[in-house]
């Protein structure tokens with residue numbers, strides 16, 4: 001198993017380009033199930049979760065192949081509706097195949113999804129919404145057996161603004177004759193990007209990015225060429241890395257309005273930030289002020305996927321900071337590893353209290369999940385001395401060649 005080996009305290013300085021968004025590519029790949037024709041996804045970053053979704057498409061009878069930085073997908077001959085535990089359980093995004101398989105083939109047998117260990121991660125909202133739209137769904141022996149039926153209604157209300165449920169239902173409705181509406185839909189940029197991709201294939205979708213999405217079903221979806229949005233969580237992670245090392249960076253292919261909540265907090269910490277059309281410049285002070293408090297929330301609130309990273313930042317800022325995790329019920333697993341580095345953190349249920357230290361020290365730590373692992377990398381960059389981080393396969397799920405980009409900015413990090 002690979003590890004990261006970091007010698008801390010280098011300032012991050014220079015320019016680096018952000019990749020395409022993991023959490024946009026994953027639902028878009030699921031959406032390809034409904035497309036009868038070739039889809040070219042330009043510069044589709046080869047995150048391990050993206051590769052896992054390509055394996056899923058191949059198992060269903062689709063074609064997925066790399067052409068340089070692009071991914072060529074063709075599900076014209078897709079004819080299987082079963083997804084095994086082996087393929088479904090490693091990733092959360094396997095559940096995004098349920099709506100598209102029902103839309104395309106009228107039935108599906110999909111094993112429960114997996115994903116980072118940050119909470120129970122039920123799929124009740126996905127299933128209850130599909131049932132309201134007429135699907136017959138039985139859960140048995142770890143599988144979801146589903147069949148398309150006559151809709152009881154064409155309007156579903158999501159009990160929580162679930163990103164995945166919004167995506168699943170939007171895709172299912174794209175081929176459902178007539179008009180459907182999703183109320184209390186999630187508004188993340190990745191939802192807007194999925195709707196834009198589906199529209200590029202011929203779907204009729206209005207309101208993505210608001211809390212009411214209207215879909216007029218069409219007969220079929222055609223292939224297209226598409227480039228997903230840049231990864232706002234990678235961007236936020238790099239902004240925080242630069243802030244923690246007193247650095248000065250320019251991030252290219254970075255959409256500042258997708259990170260408004262974080263940028264506001266980094267300014268509170270004393271960072272100078274300039275926002276360009278598709279780039280962000282950050283210059284950090286030698287020691288950060290406290291951001292006082294952060295509450296994670298659905299978009300456009302502070303993203304839960306940057307919660308571990310901002311806790312790492314608070315660990316070396318001045319004063320005491322509070323972080324409230326309001327989206328997932330168990331997203332502080334990584335804190336125990338930060339304590340090994342000398343951080344002063346305690347948490348009770350969803351509230352984390354961090355007392356900033358002027359020095360933290362390298363240690364041997366273990367990634368607990370994707371974003372928790374990223375937080376350990378950031379802390380290692382700010383540590384005195386050497387840090388090893390094991391289980392980096394978690395980090396590779398959502399960062400592509402993270403160490404290479406950090407070296408480009410002057411970090412002393414290598415994969416061993």
Ligand code: EPZ
Pocket residue numbers: 022023026092093116119120121122123124125126127160161162163164165304305327328329370371398
């Ligand atoms: C997506 O997960 C992202 N993953 C997550 O990113 C992200 O943290 C999350 O959205 C929130 O923004 C992908 O897009 C692949 P949710 P998803 O449904 O769709 C509860 C990362 O690090 N819920 O919005 O699973 C759920 O338990 C990953 O890149 C139900 O109760 O998130 C959670 O508490 C981690 N029932 C909350 O809603 C359901 O049926 C938000 O979940 C569905 C969700």
